Amino acid sequence: MDDREEAMKKYALILLCLLCSHYYSFSESIYTWDLKKDIIIGSFSLSVFLPPLFIDASPGNTIQKDDINAVDKSLMFKYNKNLDTISTWAAYGTLVIPGLSLLGNIKDYNAWLSYGTMYAEAFLLTYGTKDILKTAIARNRPYTYFGGIPKGEEEDYYNSFPSGHTSFAFLGATFLSTTFYHEYPDSKWKVPVIIGSYAAATGIASMRILSGNHFITDVIAGAVIGSLYGWLIPTLHLRAREGLNTNVEIIPIGNGIIATMSF
Structure with a gap:
């Protein structure tokens, strides 16, 4: 058995333990959906997601290597296809891990609806925001400074940021850390889940740098975008409970929405 197979078995065992420990601890989810609120948030999410689909980004002016800021210049690497592939599949994998927070409410249809709504909104906002920035800011990827453009990357080499x-x-x-923390505040798995999820995300960010696809400022910006929506959307859907007096108000305005929260 190689190290990858052993790691996969350990990961599967952890997931099984989580499932067994929470399946019979069914309770009402701390999160809920609201038709009026989610129509507003959903509409705003689509307004962020859709425009970049109809705009073709184009290469910008090539910046000379000597003109790159010192922080980014210190961590520039040649293209590494293996790390590119691994980090791509790992990133897709992290998109499904928020489902762990549903384990304790797996029999609750309303919880499934609430989580599905929240995650769709967070995903659309994350995807749309990163695409808007990629369209507005043409930046060559680090690997372009070490030679030719890798095969298949001809239409993507200037989408670094x-x-x-x-x-x-x-x-x-x-999203997982926020929801798991609120759903299971007394769980012994709370800290391992939070540490593990962020360790995986940090590992993916590191591979994006080491694979030559991104500068460190690219991954910092990506981390901020994903973290913002992964926290904000669940927070806007918190159910008011005893000891958790959260009031959220969504107000649509001409060019967006205003969300106010009181605790």
Whole structure:
């Protein structure tokens, strides 16, 4: 058995333990959906997600290597296909880990609806925001400074900022950490889940740098985007409970929405 198979078995065992420990601890989810509120948030999410789909980004002016800021210049690498592939699949994997927070409410249809609504809104906002920035800011990827453009990357070499893979990884990690923390405040798995999810997201961000796809500022921006929506959307859907007096008000305005929260 190689190290990868052993790691996969350990990961599967952890998931099984989580499932067994929470399946019979059914309770009403701390999160809920609201038709009026989610129509507003959903509409705003689509307004962020859709425009970049109809705009073709184009290469910008090539910046000379000597003109790159010192922080980014210190961590520039050649293209590494293996790390590119691994980090891509790992980023996709982090998009499904928020489902762990549903284990204790797996028999609750309303919880499934609430989580599905929240995650769809968070994903659309994350995807749309990173695409808007990629369209507005044409930046060559680090590997372009070490030779030719890798095969198949001819239409993507100038989309370095921000890192989409990192934004998805931190969306998954933050969404899971936020929801798991509130759903199971007394769980012994709370700290391992939070640490593990962020460790995975950080690992993906590191691979995006080491693979030559991104500068460190690209992955920092991606992490901020994913973390923001991974925290904000669940917070806007918190159910008012005894000891948790949260009031959220969504107000639509001409060019967006205003969300106010009181605790």
